[in-house]
Amino acid sequence: MKNYKITIEYDGTFFNGWQVQTKNLRTVQGEIQKALKIIFKRNVLLIGSGRTDKGVHALGQTAHFKAETQMPTDEILRALNANLPDDIAIVQIKKVSENFHAQYNAKSKTYRYTLLNRATPSPQARLFYFFYPYSLNLSLMKKEAKHLLGKHDFKSFQSKDPSRPERGKDTIRTILSLNIKKKKGFIIIDLTANGFLYKMARTIVGTLIDIGRGKLPSGTIKKLLKEKNRAQASPTAQAKGLCLLKVEY
Amino acid sequence: MKNYKITIEYDGTFFNGWQVQTKNLRTVQGEIQKALKIIFKRNVLLIGSGRTDKGVHALGQTAHFKAETQMPTDEILRALNANLPDDIAIVQIKKVSENFHAQYNAKSKTYRYTLLNRATPSPQARLFYFFYPYSLNLSLMKKEAKHLLGKHDFKSFQSKDPSRPERGKDTIRTILSLNIKKKKGFIIIDLTANGFLYKMARTIVGTLIDIGRGKLPSGTIKKLLKEKNRAQASPTAQAKGLCLLKVEY
Numbered sequence: 001m002k003n004y005k006i007t008i009e010y011d012g013t014f015f016n017g018w019q020v021q022t023k024n025l026r027t028v029q030g031e032i033q034k035a036l037k038i039i040f041k042r043n044v045l046l047i048g049s050g051r052t053d054k055g056v057h058a059l060g061q062t063a064h065f066k067a068e069t070q071m072p073t074d075e076i077l078r079a080l081n082a083n084l085p086d087d088i089a090i091v092q093i094k095k096v097s098e099n100f101h102a103q104y105n106a107k108s109k110t111y112r113y114t115l116l117n118r119a120t121p122s123p124q125a126r127l128f129y130f131f132y133p134y135s136l137n138l139s140l141m142k143k144e145a146k147h148l149l150g151k152h153d154f155k156s157f158q159s160k161d162p163s164r165p166e167r168g169k170d171t172i173r174t175i176l177s178l179n180i181k182k183k184k185g186f187i188i189i190d191l192t193a194n195g196f197l198y199k200m201a202r203t204i205v206g207t208l209i210d211i212g213r214g215k216l217p218s219g220t221i222k223k224l225l226k227e228k229n230r231a232q233a234s235p236t237a238q239a240k241g242l243c244l245l246k247v248e249y
Numbered sequence: 250m251k252n253y254k255i256t257i258e259y260d261g262t263f264f265n266g267w268q269v270q271t272k273n274l275r276t277v278q279g280e281i282q283k284a285l286k287i288i289f290k291r292n293v294l295l296i297g298s299g300r301t302d303k304g305v306h307a308l309g310q311t312a313h314f315k316a317e318t319q320m321p322t323d324e325i326l327r328a329l330n331a332n333l334p335d336d337i338a339i340v341q342i343k344k345v346s347e348n349f350h351a352q353y354n355a356k357s358k359t360y361r362y363t364l365l366n367r368a369t370p371s372p373q374a375r376l377f378y379f380f381y382p383y384s385l386n387l388s389l390m391k392k393e394a395k396h397l398l399g400k401h402d403f404k405s406f407q408s409k410d411p412s413r414p415e416r417g418k419d420t421i422r423t424i425l426s427l428n429i430k431k432k433k434g435f436i437i438i439d440l441t442a443n444g445f446l447y448k449m450a451r452t453i454v455g456t457l458i459d460i461g462r463g464k465l466p467s468g469t470i471k472k473l474l475k476e477k478n479r480a481q482a483s484p485t486a487q488a489k490g491l492c493l494l495k496v497e498y
Contacts, residue, residue: 011372057373074368081369089370119323120330121338123260124306128373 001066003100004076007092008032012057013127013240014087019051028052028088032063035083039076040067049102049109049247053199055239057128060091060110060246064102102247108176110192110245111201113237115209118185129186130241136212138182144211145178145189147221148204155228157207159199159236171197171228180208190245202236210234250315252349253325256341257281261306262376262489263336268300277301277337281312284332288325289316298351298358298496302448304488306377309340309359309495313351351496357425359441359494360450362486364458367434378435379490385461387431393460394427394438396470397453404477406456408448408485420446420477429457439494451485459483 008028016025020033029046036044048063069076077093084090116122116129117136151174158171176192189208191201207224210216216234224233257277265274269282278295285293297312318325326342333339365371365378366385400423407420425441438457440450456473459465465483473482 009372011375059373077369086370086375087372089372091369091371120326120340121335122340123258123336123338124308124377126260126335 001068001098003064003066003096003098004073005062005064005094005096005100005102006032006080006090008058008061008063009089009091010058010061011087011127012052012055015054017052017054017056018048018061028058028061029063031085031088032080032090035080036065036067038083039071039079040069047102049106050196052244053239053242056242056244057240058244061244062102062106062247062249064096064100100249105249106195106247108192108194108248109196110190110248111196112243112245113189113191113201113205114241114243115187115189116185117182117187122185125186127240128243130238132187132209134213136187136209137214138180138187138212140218141208141212142180144218144221145180145208147225148175148178150174152225153228154197154200154225156224156230156233157200157203158197158230159203160230161198173197173200199236202239202242203230203233205237205241206234209237250317250347252313252315252345252347253322254311254313254343254345254349254351255281255329255339257307257310257312258338258340259307259310260336260376261301261304264303266301266303266305267297267310277307277310278312280334280337281329281339284329285314285316287332288320288328289318296351298355299445301493302488302491305491305493306489307493310493311351311355311496311498313345313349349498354498355444355496357441357443357497358445359439359497360445361492361494362438362440362450362454363490363492364436364438365434366431366436371434374435376489377492379487381436381458383462385436385458386463387429387436387461389467390457390461391429393467393470394429394457396474397424397427399423401474402477403446403449403474405473405479405482406449406452407446407479408452409479410447422446422449448485451488451491452479452482454486454490455483458486 015028018028020027020030033046044065046063046065073093080090114129115132117132119133153172155171174194179190181188264277267277269276269279282295293314295312295314322342329339363378364381366381368382402421404420423443428439430437
């Protein structure tokens with residue numbers, strides 16, 4: 001059996017997230033597995049670096065699958081893209097060692113959150129940002145965000161959903177970098193961490209927005225990290241603004 | 250009566266072009282006139298800088314309309330956007346002198362044509378490029394494109410459609426700049442001219458692609474400008490790759 005690592009771009013708008021579900025919902029993993037089945041004439045399990053939620057996008061999601069085949073990799077790439085809907089594309093394929101695992105071997109992930117922070121919407125980018133036309137104190141957001149860097153217990157920033165598997169488990173993660181920049185009306189927040197709790201990126205962004213608009217005082221991030229209480233943080237920011245940029249191994 | 254100039258962004262995918270048509274088709278002008286009617290409670294004529302074709306996009310289309318109103322301009326802007334579908338937005342509004350005319354006063358226009366020139370498609374940008382995964386000689390395209398600069402008779406690059414009003418009229422235009430650059434797999438062709446014949450931008454791009462892929466020899470542009478025969482030029486490039494960037498006054 002050969003082992004392949006693929007890098008995937010998708011527009012998450014019309015997907016019920018990454019992961020195949022018991023209900024007959026359209027998912028990214030499901031669509032790629034359908035294409036793999038067409039090419040290899042049998043069921044192929046595709047293992048992603050992790051889930052992305054309903055509506056979340058990716059430019060560099062990664063996954064691996066095993067197949068017994070003589071096809072050259074660029075032929076597999078072409079065949080996969082020819083059998084995928086136009087909101088998913090495999091942008092890279094690589095033969096990797098037998099024991100490479102897209103989830104367990106991931107060292108870090110980078111997510112990008114995009115806000116449109118101007119008076120008017122942008123039709124051409126409308127599926128990929130959260131529209132926030134009100135004033136935001138960007139320098140305060142940047143200052144507060146610095147406290148997130150490093151190794152912390154991110155319990156305050158996990159999902160409120162008690163059924164998620166991380167509940168009761170280790171909620172310690174390390175944020176390796178967090179950059180906020182403004183470009184032509186867009187505020188772009190790039191977050192790199194060794195791992196993310198479910199909804200952690202969007203809860204961090206939601207909290208930073210509340211800080212930027214003056215709803216929460218400076219010192220909030222420090223307090224949340226200390227108190228480890230999800231109820232204190234802000235609502236998660238909209239899924240459509242979030243994009244998985246890359247996964248590092 | 251007050252006269253207003255507006256700047257419009259749209260995703261042209263789901264429009265039958267700019268101009269209102271006799272048939273009941275969805276057009277950009279039609280949708281904005283509907284919003285104007287809601288706000289001003291009467292029919293308002295919107296005059297664009299020119300038409301864009303079915304499927305062509307805009308980041309900076311311009312238009313003007315007249316209205317008898319006391320509403321501040323940013324309130325008109327907000328009201329318009331609140332009454333427009335999400336694939337159109339008014340990104341700027343300005344009160345202008347009574348005799349400003351969006352079409353007659355336009356000095357130049359800039360169009361951008363976007364090709365994706367890599368092996369794999371890009372789902373997030375899929376509505377905004379022409380996918381050309383084959384090899385292109387970019388330096389040859391740039392060299393040939395230089396011959397388009399300046400004042401020429403562009404008869405060879407006009408539409409083949411004999412019913413268009415320009416037929417038999419003046420086909421002399423001045424191309425003020427033409428830049429071709431490659432960025433992350435995308436080839437971006439920016440064209441500025443004092444005016445464009447119907448389908449001129451897309452016929453130029455189609456011809457440059459045929460030069461880049463070696464179907465037409467170097468010297469083609471010079472020859473086409475001299476021969477003034479549309480039948481010699483290449484097919485027009487796909488509408489979805491074209492975007493009206495700005496109109497200068």
